Amino acid sequence: MTQHSTVGAGSSSAPLYRRDRFLLSDEVVYLDGNSLGPLPASVPERMAAAVREEWGGSLVKGWNEAGWFDLPWRIAAQIAPLVGAEPGSIAVGDSTSVNLFKVLGAALGLVGPRRRILSDAGNFPTDLYIADGLTKLVGDGYHVTPLPSEDVEAAIGDDVAIVMLTEVDYRTGRRRDMKAVTEAAHAAGAIVIWDLAHSAGAFPVRLSECRADFAVGCGYKFLNGGPGAPAFLYVAPRHAGAVAPVIAGWMGHDAPFAFESAYRPGQGLRKMQAGTPPILSMTALHEALTLFDDVDLSALEAESRRLGDLFIAEVERRCPDLELAAPRDAVARGSQVSFRHPDGYAIMQALIERNVIGDFRAPDILRFGITPLYTGEDDIRRASETIEGILRNRLWDADAYRVRAAVT
Ligand SMILES: Cc1ncc(COP(=O)(O)O)c(C=O)c1O
Numbered sequence: 531m532t533q534h535s536t537v538g539a540g541s542s543s544a545p546l547y548r549r550d551r552f553l554l555s556d557e558v559v560y561l562d563g564n565s566l567g568p569l570p571a572s573v574p575e576r577m578a579a580a581v582r583e584e585w586g587g588s589l590v591k592g593w594n595e596a597g598w599f600d601l602p603w604r605i606a607a608q609i610a611p612l613v614g615a616e617p618g619s620i621a622v623g624d625s626t627s628v629n630l631f632k633v634l635g636a637a638l639g640l641v642g643p644r645r646r647i648l649s650d651a652g653n654f655p656t657d658l659y660i661a662d663g664l665t666k667l668v669g670d671g672y673h674v675t676p677l678p679s680e681d682v683e684a685a686i687g688d689d690v691a692i693v694m695l696t697e698v699d700y701r702t703g704r705r706r707d708m709k710a711v712t713e714a715a716h717a718a719g720a721i722v723i724w725d726l727a728h729s730a731g732a733f734p735v736r737l738s739e740c741r742a743d744f745a746v747g748c749g750y751k752f753l754n755g756g757p758g759a760p761a762f763l764y765v766a767p768r769h770a771g772a773v774a775p776v777i778a779g780w781m782g783h784d785a786p787f788a789f790e791s792a793y794r795p796g797q798g799l800r801k802m803q804a805g806t807p808p809i810l811s812m813t814a815l816h817e818a819l820t821l822f823d824d825v826d827l828s829a830l831e832a833e834s835r836r837l838g839d840l841f842i843a844e845v846e847r848r849c850p851d852l853e854l855a856a857p858r859d860a861v862a863r864g865s866q867v868s869f870r871h872p873d874g875y876a877i878m879q880a881l882i883e884r885n886v887i888g889d890f891r892a893p894d895i896l897r898f899g900i901t902p903l904y905t906g907e908d909d910i911r912r913a914s915e916t917i918e919g920i921l922r923n924r925l926w927d928a929d930a931y932r933v934r935a936a937v938t
Pocket residue numbers: 625626627628654656657696700725727728748761
């Protein structure tokens with residue numbers, strides 16, 4: 531039986547599967563890298579050196595000696611090829627939520643008289659909250675219309691200013707066709723903002739090829755940058771000159787250390803940086819991203835689809851009570867598989883107690899991220915067998931009682 535893929539990565543012959551480059555116990559089947567990526571093995575040492583030598587040793591000189599000023603831009607250069615972005619079109623920092631505020635604010639300056647922002651009612655809530663909050667702040671008739679997921683594409687019409695969507699749905703794993711949606715939006719004269727939280731590092735994203743306008747993405751999921759890792763934003767080069775930062779901070783000034791009282795935007799996307807970058811978190815993300823140096827993203831996508839298909843087949847064969855919530859067609863799926871069950875929360879707790887770690891999303895979704903860098907066939911089979919054992923023996927009832935007892 532094949533435990534994992536040895537598909538050649540890019541031009542190197544490095545195996546795709548590299549679990550030994552993560553600090554992950556053999557006891558654990560980790561299917562939650564779409565919430566928090568595991569710890570890359572080289573990060574602790576790199577962090578220790580950054581703290582002791584750079585911060586401790588260089589003190590404030592570290593900004594120059596240790597290259598701290600430049601660190602966000604070095605990370606941006608690591609992320610750009612993962613999301614198919616042109617050099618210089620990514621800025622790194624803040625959270626995904628804050629970056630969405632930034633790109634949405636920038637996009638509002640480009641839309642002319644249109645006022646409608648179209649989104650998906652099933653979008654990750656922060657996206658809707660941010661858009662709603664920003665439109666209320668700006669006023670002037672801007673408003674968000676979240677529609678049922680399946681109705682969004684048909685609603686892209688000539689009244690729409692901005693289409694704001696997440697490529698991979700956090701609950702079901704359904705993946706939108708970035709190229710088709712972007713083309714439809716452009717044909718209607720709208721701008722598109724993509725949330726890549728569940729895409730970056732999971733499969734090859736093709737921002738430039740799809741002619742996306744703006745995007746945001748997350749550093750702590752498939753990019754393994756650690757809890758609360760810096761996020762990123764993308765501005766298509768054709769818009770970069772025209773956009774004005776809505777958070778105009780000193781670090782985005784053309785000459786931060788001139789301390790001028792009037793704001794002058796920095797070159798390129800430097801203007802999108804607001805304040806001082808969190809260097810220690812950035813150091814972890816920078817080191818974590820070296821894991822992708824020799825990853826062939828198309829091979830990663832193919833292996834994720836193969837493992838996802840296997841997981842669906844195994845779970846459906848063993849557990850007729852679970853309803854598939856993810857698309858059956860792997861092409862229409864991100865790197866996750868989801869199932870529905872009315873007792874999903876308790877079942878997931880029972881699974882986690884048995885070292886098969888996925889997560890639960892209300893109201894009834896059991897969610898499993900598939901990450902071939904550290905997940906192989908054996909993990910998929912072990913997870914399927916464990917789910918079967920729990921369902922067949924109704925082990926979750928007792929667990930649910932314990933969970934409830936623990937929280938009340
Ligand atoms: C699709 C999506 N967008 C945005 C976020 C929020 O990211 P952040 O907490 O970095 O703002 C998440 C997850 O938390 C997410 O899944």
